[in-house]
Amino acid sequence: MNRHPFRWLELTLGIVLLAAVGSWAVWHEDLLTPRQLSLSAAGVLIVLGIVGIAATLRGARPSTTSPSPAPTVTTPTVEGDSHEEAHPLP
Template sequence: MNTHPVRWDALLFGFLFTLVVAGWAAVTYDLVSVDALAIAGPVALIIAGVAGIALTLRRTS
């Protein structure tokens, strides 16, 4: 069986998609308010961006 390398861009996109679905479910089931989600969304995007930059720098070094 051959192992394939991890595609970090696909992994980050999947993580972002999971966060969007989790946010939608949390608002739908009244687990969190929209105001709290307005703070959590940008924080998640910043974390994903920093992870992407770190992985890019790691690959080029």
């Protein structure tokens, strides 16, 4: 199983969507006071920072798959001038 590259665009769009929904929930539905919102945002940022530090310290995952066999190398054959289809004469 191959590790896929990180996609920054999807992360950015997800954060923007989450911010828009959070803003709507806070201001239009009165789910949180501004004080509760600031404490929640700080808590989320702290947790994300801890997760980032843990992921950095963990390092790269070792490969669990068996090594693939070496590719076979074929030597090209010398065709010479016997194939005129490849190099037609004028």
